[in-house]
Amino acid sequence: MSTRRSLQVLVLTLVALGVFTGGLAWLLDTDRTPPGAPREARLYNGLCATCHGVDGRGSWRAALFLIRPxxxxxRARMSQESDQCLFDVIKNGGAPFGKPGMPSFGHLSDEDIQALVRYVRRFSQ
Ligand code: HEC
Known part of the structure; x- marks a missing residue:
């Protein structure tokens, strides 16, 4: 193989690798929070948006894995759940409430969870 040809193969391989890893990163990364955004926005986009979507409607990535947030x-649905109820689901996970797809975020402080409850509420206001 000529040097020129092996160089072409090398460049093509690198380009293919770049497109692949870039695509994978795009698929997995939902966090597009602007720097300086409030703490609850960073928490939500970092921890919750993977499943619930940045706009709160549920992400298609979650749907791919048959998760239905x-x-x-x-508004009608959210108004039936008290703040306490939303707080408990976030803190303990959905399993005790018949919503097994929702993981527990008990490692967050109560203040952070309260901030997340307010953040989640804003989607239906
Ligand atoms: C692995 C996916 C996943 C992640 C990550 C996740 N959730 Fe959920 N969440 C769910 C599912 C599934 C439900 C259950 C929906 C149902 O059964 O109605 C749910 C339910 C909820 C509910 C109860 C209200 C409702 O819609 O039923 C709240 C509040 C909630 N999630 C908030 C959060 C917050 C805040 C975060 C981030 C700290 C988060 N979730 C992260 C999947 C997820």
Whole structure:
């Protein structure tokens, strides 16, 4: 193989690798929080948006894995759940409430969870 040809193969391989890893990063990375955003926005986009979507409607990435997070923008549905109820689901996970797809975030402080409850509420206001 000529040097020129092996160089072409090398460049093509590098380009293919770049496109692949870039695509994977795009698929997995939902966090597009602008720097300086409030803490709850950073928490939500970093921890919750993977499943609930940045807009609260549920992300198609979660749907790919058959996870069905509820629609936070659905006013009728959200108005039936008290703040305490939302707090408990975030702190303890959804399993005790018949929503097994929702993981528990008990490692967050109560203040952070309260901030997340307010953040989630905003989607239906
Ligand atoms: C692995 C995916 C996943 C992640 C990550 C996740 N959730 Fe959920 N969440 C769910 C599912 C599934 C439900 C259950 C929806 C149902 O059954 O109605 C749920 C339910 C909830 C509920 C109860 C209200 C409702 O819609 O039923 C709240 C509040 C909630 N999530 C907030 C959060 C917050 C805040 C975070 C981040 C700290 C978070 N979730 C992260 C999947 C997820």
């Amino acid at each position: 509820g629609d936070f923008t659905d």
